[in-house]
């Protein structure tokens with residue numbers, strides 16, 4: 001056998017490996033190791049393939065093997081610095097065996113360190129990874145010893161100081177009785193470039209980012225028909241807001257939409273966009289409260305490649321993506337101060353600067369901002385820039401909460417019913433009268449969004465062909481004392497005899513009526529687990545009435 005292909009004794013390597021069970025550590029030289037069950041690694045490998053797909057799993061495992069090889073290359077010169085180049089190189093295959101990857105037999109090894117030339121072929125018997133792959137997937141068409149190949153590539157690349165790519169020409173996972181690997185510099189492989197992806201980092205995150213941008217664009221393109229139909233309401237308060245919106249649509253003015261959570265600010269913004277001459281352009285929505293403060297500037301204004309760690313590629317911000325259209329900034333009150341300063345500049349100059357960029361680019365974007373907090377008081381408290389507030393507040397539109405426009409509840413509920421029955425393929429004959437009454441009595445802290453959720457739930461819970469009843473809308477609430485027809489044919493509380501008996505017991509008990517009220521209120525709040533709307537429903541009063549009664553019980557000096 002060729003002398004270059006024989007292993008020197010591996011005593012020097014075995015001495016590196018120390019088990020220290022008392023300190024809970026295993027060492028290879030100065031590097032800490034762990035013993036893992038191949039069964040656990042097999043399971044992890046399988047999970048990776050299932051959750052991120054074969055290509056991404058291959059990349060992650062290749063990179064893990066590559067890192068191991070890279071570290072082991074550090075031992076070569078340290079341990080066998082005085083030996084021949086080939087003996088020094090054999091540290092890799094010998095360590096790979098010591099670490100339990102496979103039995104490695106050198107077949108070809110030609111290298112010239114100065115010229116950077118490398119050609120190597122090795123035989124692997126009993127690769128743990130080929131076994132693992134066959135265990136989960138049976139015999140496959142493509143070689144699968146990704147971690148092991150990563151190791152060989154990492155070790156040899158570090159040893160040679162240039163990227164050496166190893167590929168399998170036979171593999172146990174493909175049904176061969178052993179694996180066979182061939183390595184040479186990556187640029188000498190005709191398909192070398194196609195393999196570079198397996199050694200690169202981070203591409204998964206960027207792909208997910210790209211995908212989420214696509215989803216967002218699709219959503220924007222689906223939005224309009226939905227938006228037009230959702231602006232339902234004929235109450236004066238709603239009509240006033242609607243008129244203001246229509247009049248702003250024909251202009252370029254920046255609009256500030258205010259109103260409680262769930263009143264439909266984004267729908268107003270979409271409708272404004274749809275009625276404007278920018279309708280053919282994109283509508284891009286950003287929820288400032290949903291983005292972490294450290295990402296928001298990159299998200300809004302974009303980044304240049306290398307602007308910060310992790311900025312692997314230049315990326316357009318939302319402003320640029322809204323070019324020619326409308327940018328909707330929801331919960332603008334949550335913008336951090338530095339981002340507020342930048343936003344103000346954009347509004348003043350009509351130009352944005354990507355993070356890490358020296359030059360400004362002009363943008364043609366109509367801004368619609370929205371907030372559910374009082375921006376004036378945020379300004380007073382120093383949390384929001386006054387100049388930005390004035391800039392945004394040129395054309396404010398306040399969308400009233402649902403409880404201030406009760407006449408809109410029923411038409412909205414019917415509109416939503418039509419939408420959700422179509423969506424869930426249900427045939428329903430509408431709402432029961434009691435359900436409609438419960439809807440109008442509810443005081444809607446979550447506004448239209450809450451109504452939407454309730455109606456969708458009702459559509460799902462009601463039986464095919466029936467009507468939506470109270471318990472379908474408010475399924476977690478115990479049945480409320482409800483109205484019926486008394487013997488005189490008038491609307492009255494059911495079971496008046498029971499009530500009379502109850503009143504007599506109260507009188508007999510001698511409990512003062514105020515204390516009784518306090519206890520009943522407390523019980524209702526407790527039964528609805530602190531949900532005041534639920535408690536009010538149990539008591540047959542409005543949430544505001546309940547809040548008033550609860551407050552009345554507290555000593556005046558509590559605040």
Ligand SMILES: [Zn+2]
Nearest residue numbers: 145171172179
């Ligand atoms: Zn293999």
